[in-house]
Amino acid sequence: MLDIKYLRDNFAAAQKALATRSGELDLSGFQxxxxxxxxxxxxxxxxxxxxxxxxxLIGQTKDKSQVQGEIARxxxxxxxxxxxxxxxxxxxxxxxxxxxxxxxxxxxxxxxGASEEENVEIRSWGDRPNFAFxxxxxxxxxxxxxxxxxxxxxxxxxARFALYTGAGARLERALINFMLDLHTEQHGYLETLPxxxxxxxxxxxxxxxxxxxxxxxxxxxxxxxxxxxxEVPVTNIHRDEILNEKQLPLCYTAYTPxxxxxxxxxxRDTRGxxxxxxxxxxxxxxxxxxxxxxxxxxxxxxxxxxxxxxxxLPYRVVDxxxxxIGFSAARTFDIExxxxxxxxxxxxxxxSNFRDFQARRAAIRFRREGxxxxxxxxxxxxxxxxxxxxxxxxxxxxxxxDGSVLIPEVLKPYMGGLEKIDN
RNA sequence: GGAGAGGUGACCGAGAGGCCGAUGGUGCUCGCCUGGAAAGCGGGUGUAGUGAAAGCUACCGGGGGUUCGAAUCCCCCCCUCUCCGCCA
Numbered sequence: 001m002l003d004i005k006y007l008r009d010n011f012a013a014a015q016k017a018l019a020t021r022s023g024e025l026d027l028s029g030f031q032x033x034x035x036x037x038x039x040x041x042x043x044x045x046x047x048x049x050x051x052x053x054x055x056x057l058i059g060q061t062k063d064k065s066q067v068q069g070e071i072a073r074x075x076x077x078x079x080x081x082x083x084x085x086x087x088x089x090x091x092x093x094x095x096x097x098x099x100x101x102x103x104x105x106x107x108x109x110x111x112x113g114a115s116e117e118e119n120v121e122i123r124s125w126g127d128r129p130n131f132a133f134x135x136x137x138x139x140x141x142x143x144x145x146x147x148x149x150x151x152x153x154x155x156x157x158x159a160r161f162a163l164y165t166g167a168g169a170r171l172e173r174a175l176i177n178f179m180l181d182l183h184t185e186q187h188g189y190l191e192t193l194p195x196x197x198x199x200x201x202x203x204x205x206x207x208x209x210x211x212x213x214x215x216x217x218x219x220x221x222x223x224x225x226x227x228x229x230x231e232v233p234v235t236n237i238h239r240d241e242i243l244n245e246k247q248l249p250l251c252y253t254a255y256t257p258x259x260x261x262x263x264x265x266x267x268r269d270t271r272g273x274x275x276x277x278x279x280x281x282x283x284x285x286x287x288x289x290x291x292x293x294x295x296x297x298x299x300x301x302x303x304x305x306x307x308x309x310x311x312x313l314p315y316r317v318v319d320x321x322x323x324x325i326g327f328s329a330a331r332t333f334d335i336e337x338x339x340x341x342x343x344x345x346x347x348x349x350x351x352s353n354f355r356d357f358q359a360r361r362a363a364i365r366f367r368r369e370g371x372x373x374x375x376x377x378x379x380x381x382x383x384x385x386x387x388x389x390x391x392x393x394x395x396x397x398x399x400x401x402d403g404s405v406l407i408p409e410v411l412k413p414y415m416g417g418l419e420k421i422d423n
Numbered sequence: 424g425g426a427g428a429g430g431u432g433a434c435c436g437a438g439a440g441g442c443c444g445a446u447g448g449u450g451c452u453c454g455c456c457u458g459g460a461a462a463g464c465g466g467g468u469g470u471a472g473u474g475a476a477a478g479c480u481a482c483c484g485g486g487g488g489u490u491c492g493a494a495u496c497c498c499c500c501c502c503u504c505u506c507c508g509c510c511a
Binding site for chain 2: 048372
């Protein structure tokens with residue numbers, strides 16, 4: 001959520017900045033609603049002050065017969081207050097709905113552009129493998145090795161689910177452990193294991209609600225949502241809290257499964273592990289002081305890149321343009337891994353600085369040393385990494401002519417010393 | 424799922440229609456005292472909205488209601504604890 005005061009005072013500038021994002025945005029009602037709200041507020045508060053004053057007087061008067069007129073008048077005032085409050089509530093509801101639907105203002109340094117075509121590659125790492133044979137896609141490799149079973153997953157659940165077996169399941173688990181160990185032992189993140197079902201307040205805090213409810217799996221009788229990313233429960237760890245400046249930055253990592261409806265992506269990436277209703281992810285989340293968030297995004301991005309470097313998987317880093325940045329983010333870097341089976345780069349991590357957008361929604365603040373007023377923190381997060389996509393990248397990059405797949409050096413200890421997966 | 428007890432400021436804990444944004448204590452902080460510290464003494468110490476400011480308004484788990492007036496009474500919901508049931 002944007003700062004209403006900022007929007008009020010910089011309406012034209014905000015509108016201009018927001019126009020560089022994709023999608024339609026109608027802010028025309030804002031100024032009138034904002035005005036109405038303040039008028040109603042002042043009106044009802046004047047009446048409340050009057051009511052409070054007179055009621056105190058009535059309380060002090062022993063002989064109530066002397067104040068019958070006051071009592072009657074206050075009854076009238078109370079009714080007026082009630083009516084004004086109702087109008088105020090309706091205006092505030094409309095205003096909040098409008099405000100909650102406004103995306104974050106892009107970072108000044110984000111490249112301006114209309115779509116992903118205009119994202120800017122800022123660096124790449126590693127050498128793409130040269131194969132003396134035609135590399136296969138991971139779904140073929142995995143099925144032939146008997147470690148991925150999409151057909152039975154379809155039977156059990158439906159489309160966009162995967163069944164891992166044997167070395168496949170082990171490899172997924174090895175990756176989770178490897179990533180968590182790296183981030184906790186080398187990068188200083190605190191491991192967490194949060195709930196996978198969260199309430200509306202949490203989803204609203206990070207920006208999934210109210211706008212993107214249709215992307216979420218929802219449970220019927222208890223009004224909970226399956227998390228689409230660990231960002232939601234982990235960022236909400238500190239919802240409605242005031243942190244000490246000394247604690248910052250707070251850095252958390254979490255492994256969780258993620259659940260997404262993928263509504264609107266019918267027919268896209270229907271094969272393989274790329275786009276699943278359920279997938280595993282290790283997430284990195286930071287809470288920082290405002291002045292530190294740009295630098296912290298850079299280190300978070302490097303922490304995510306480190307996973308690919310250690311796994312020796314070639315990748316590139318892309319600075320998302322204003323038209324491609326997600327709703328809540330101000331700035332986003334995507335890491336894209338090279339997939340030889342499909343001869344393209346695919347997103348494997350998305351690292352974002354949300355600035356105070358989520359913090360305002362979720363009321364996550366901190367108090368500076370000696371300061372009276374608390375301030376909003378900045379929140380950041382990034383995948384470190386999407387586990388399923390990492391596994392498929394290994395299958396495609398480490399595949400051999402005979403159909404086997406070598407295990408990356410750093411994963412061998414996590415695979416019980418296994419050197420390669422074959423039949 | 425059943426029965427009971429609770430949810431008050433950073434924390435503990437009073438308050439049971441008006442004198443309560445809330446006694447007291449702990450913590451924190453500033454000052455005095457001290458060679459320094461402890462102890463002691465004195466002051467300060469919630470958040471938000473609105474306003475140029477003084478101030479005003481709201482908030483005692485959440486939402487409704489009764490009343491001139493609600494932390495306090497009534498209704499619904501949520502959460503925590505204890506016991507029983509069930510279960511990993």
